[in-house]
Amino acid sequence: MKPLPGVRLTLINPDPTAPYSGMLPGLIAGHYQQSDLEIDLVRLARFAGARLILGRATGIDREARLIHVEGRAPVFYDIASVDIGITTDMPDLEGFAEHATPAKPLADYVERWKTHIEQARSGAVAERVVVIGAGVAGVELALAGAHRLRQAGLKGQITLLEAGDAPLRDIGKGARAALLTQLQMQGVDLQTGVRVRRVTARGVELADGSVIDGGMVLGVAGALPQAWLQETGLTLTDGFIDVGPDLCALSDPRIYAVGDIAHLTHAPRPKAGVFAVREAPFLAANLRADLTGGERKAYHPQKDYLKLITTGHKRAVADKLGLRLEGDWLWRWKNQIDQKFMAQFRDLPDMNVAQAIPSEAAEGVQEILDGAPLCGGCAAKPGAQVLRDGLAHIPAPTRPDVILGVGDDAAQLRFGDQVQVISTDHLRPFTEDPYVLAEVAALHALSDVWAKGAAPQAVLAHVTLPRMRPRMHEHMLREIMTAAHHVVRAAGADLVGGHSSVGPELSVGFTVTGLVKTPVGLNGAQPGDALVLTKPLGVGTIFAAEMQGKANGRHVAAALAQMRQPVAKASGLLAPIAHAMTDVTGYGVIGHLDTILTASNVGAEIELALVPFAPGAVELAQQGVRSSLFDQNQKLLQGIGAPTRAEHALLVDPQTSGGLLAAVPADRIEQVLDALGDEAARIGWVTAQSGITLT
Template sequence: MMQSAAPLSRDLVLVGGGHAHALVLRMWGMDPLPGARLTVIDPNPVAPYTGMLPGLVAGHYRREELEIDLVKLARFAGARLVVGAATRIDTEARCITVAGRGEIAYDVASVDVGIHSGMPNLPGFAAHGVAAKPLGPFAQAWDGFVARVAEEAAAPQAAVIGGGIAGIELALAMAHRLQGAGARPEITLIERAAEIAPDAPVARARLLAALRGYGVQVLTGAEVRAISRSGVEMADGTPIPAGFVAGAAGARAHPWLAGSDLPVTEAGFLRVGPDLRVEGHETLFAAGDCAHLSHAPRPKAGVYAVRAAPVLRDNLRAALSGQALRPFHPQRHYLKLISLGRKSALAEKAGIAFAAPLLWRWKDRIDRKFMAKFDPLPEMPEPEAPRIAALNEKTAQEPLCGGCGSKVAPEVLSGMLAAQGGAARPDILTGPGDDAAVLDLGGVRQVLTTDHLRGFTMDHGLMARVAALHALGDIWAMGACPQAALVSITLPRMSEVLQARSMSEIMEQAGDALRAAGAEIIGGHSTMGAELSIGFTVTGLLEGDAMTTAGARPGDVLILTRPIGSGTLLAAEMRGQARGGDIRALWDVLATPQGDAAAILSDARAMTDVTGFGLAGHLWAICRASGCGAVLDPAAIPLFAGAEALAATGLRSTIWAANRRAAPLAGAGEDARAALLHDPQTAGGFLAAVASDVAGDRLRALRAAGHDAAIIGQMEEGAPGVRLQGVAQP
């Protein structure tokens, strides 16, 4: 991915990761517009390709085969991904409200959020039914139902409400999947109209034959009264037993759009003109199923979003740069390839229909060709790395990690700190080396720490929240209550308008995290530079003695409150190698405060937070300060999802080699788990040495509070050092 050196001056925001936007992101990555900052907002780190949904339900595809990884795609496009749900667009203020994140400003924006097939007015559907769209919740619920049927914990009974093409494909796919699992399925297709397939009448006879072949019961002219735990209740009182009820009765607009003051159809879809601009709004565009082509109405189908993508990309660039826009001319007819459960399909176009297994292979080839646009993404030339004196070729070209992966090497830092040791002062109670300094201010004990992080995501709000919680970790680790904070921000070069927008996002998220911990931002400093970095100097107040790395005793149990592997995952994400779902899960953990975990461990004998020097390095610090050894059980250490597999490929964070030299491990091999012991952690968990008789209680309390904590080893007699072997769990 090549990024423009031009200062950022305009904000383009894509709301939703639908098919059109996914293609726009891909095209943008291959040819970005200099000076434009691109943002994509979506509730999920992946976007589904719904054309393969029937194949997924039938068991022909794995779920990951029809997911577009928005994390990788955003990185390729040079875009920042904000994982959150848009709830409002204010076209006057030009901002988009995102749940839990506040407002994201734009100069030009586009909406491609798809549709849903929920049935909000049907009693019981919200509690006991599942909408076929969006795909994510549906796929998870369906997989769970199939597993229960396989375990004979549920009867193979399902119902589909809606007898259009989508509902027919689902009913056939469900029957095929359950038959393949060894069950005798009872599938019911329910349609209010007098006949099924109103949008493909020429194919109706063939579709009815396919349904009969799978034993699907078809009810037409049928009204549903309610959904319950046991199934569907019809208007005439007839019960339809079903442990899984799918809603596929038409396309519905998302309520936040349908209920907005934007120009929408009676059904709630955004009205757009030939240039894909929302009617009456020069800087707002829309595409995909959430949009209604006022100049050329068409049914809801992904083929139109795919065809619209190049026009949308061109018009977004034109709107940002003051150029002329071009119209979108959708095709009048398109080929419908309808899945028939097994690997067979029916084709319908312009009044002609025919079925054959060859058609399924054709459809499969078309679908896979589309998905191949996003995995792998095109190889783009990188700028040639400069040759730097005294650095080897590998070091000069290796990307510098973000977060704690970009820290100065341990031996460099320890040498610098040792050189600072001067005459003791009565008001400075601790010297360099602890998590935070302890000061005596007229009888009041205050702790003081500073931390800053190099940007690992272009989402400034997320980055600010994680950086604030990362800095608070030192305060919590020493048993203090957070008090006040100074913020230090370096922004990339950008216009004053974008500076203000970025600062607003940063301060809102950082302020929220700090206030929730009991601290207030009281000042700070900002500047512009080559890239984003955010740091905090934080103070805290102590009621008693500070918790330090000294004090651990042989026999103490080691508790870790959070998985490790964040450095490897963040390094992989920067290289476009990490799975979006794993990164989203990591971000969620890093953005979670740990003050409650510190309170649970308030009686620990020694504690520190695991950050840049890795688990091994921070355990070595406890061993040195406490004058004893430690034994770790690698198998007991929790890891972030995806980290071990990435480490097994040889992927390492920038500081890994220096961490390994500084904290040798006796008995360590070359496997991925051993490598992750030196992985630098951003906003890492607490490592505490706890008396053995209370360790079990503390672990249970941590897990009850939602922390993925574990007992990972114990302290032992001997010279300071760390060795690896299995440890009996108390």
């Protein structure tokens, strides 16, 4: 809410959401939905003006100042802050990695718990859950699990194993007594002084040779740091980054560490979320101080803090001063605290500042500025009619080696006994991650070649970089070109050069050539052909919503994953048999279908119930979310009736790196769909009667 001019903030995280651990026991017990305790990082990053990189950090090159991220180019930093948490994995316990689940990372545990409930209900696995570790976290999760099993109508017991002679050693005697009473009342089988020899597919084997069967084994003992920190050269204590009162690493003034991964050398404390939360304002202040030449602040954690420990049902125990405090009112108090904390991330204030208009301005300026934000990707295109009218004056090709010029997405040139297909595309940013933007832009450009059934040959990049200092230009260009190289090489082509410039915003595009004996055209569709679509629709609406802070982060991540899937396999399957084919991009499936129908002089029937939509797209369309190209694209629906349902609007939703649309002989449709996979669908038929009808 207080951005610092001249600073680019980057957030790296494996998932589009971050779970709040304080509400985890309530989720396991069934009191909350998963969305209740997830911080939507996509929405938060958009609000904060940050770029979000969805990836897992795997290392830090401190000399080059690079964060290594799995599956992509490294990310440059001037200052880095590490808060990668811990794991309760038990790597030294035989069979743990194969058969057990650590309580942290939380996301993996939550998914495994859901699966266990479903499988236990169906009888696929034993109902019993074995929990290793009877500290506060182990006891709290055991009680939550016991409550959920009862609510699910399951009689499976929770067995809680503790290697020491006594559980709950780190809390006061009053809270300990209350929690031990709850374990007994709720039928949790607590066993102390037992050591697990190995974890098996059936449960656990103890050191004395006895076996405890269980459908799920949960590890809550210990707190392990990420192993790759050992390779950074940072000063560590038991694998945790040593920091001073300013939260800066003792061995590197450019790196901060907070939360569970940090070791407070001036005031060691147990691993608890309360310290991470209270470190936050000091971290923010010190980052700003480093960037502006100010002075850092010192963080001094309190020696003790109130612990509110839930007991499965809506009841909690308080640990403070050794007293025994418990009751429903403590759960309600904790729930109020947690809900207030999460509300900060759900109820983001409106930070949009209206663009000032001079008192004297041309008519229509206000309408343009008041319209929907200009979407990235294909939605930044002009309308179909604008394009047709703007290109209408260009004459037909005169060279004998130019087979097809204006009028198609790809030009076609004679190339010996083959045809060379040439196309170009570029995108303005719909994501702040230049690596992902370059991946999608390259695939988007290649899809024009694949839509002709051609094999990509050579690729030229054209990149406009935003204004920033030279070293940041260097690293942004490296990220873009690394992504482009990977995509192009995987397509069997070569990245051979291009052009770069500096402008007001990032823009990435590619010119692509490809070779084919006989291109698949637009003009061969025949009545009776099945219409096949290889990717779901709706990414234009999802990213329009993301720009407005309305999209679900998981849906955005799923859309990005879909856009990063090449259509090469689909092209290889469809091109040999398709009578006509195109890719679905800026004018939606109706707009691109219309190009096939017009060229082939046929019509089509679309079965709306068969059209696949990306997760979240229909819900957003029902809320009235539309891309900035929708108003012009919806004119394509005029001949088939006004759009009255959300699904109708999605038929003209602009797609970025969309799927292929092909007219396939009806007798080959089942074979084609089996080969293409689950995302592809038959959406209708080609008809002899002109026009498009919806059923």
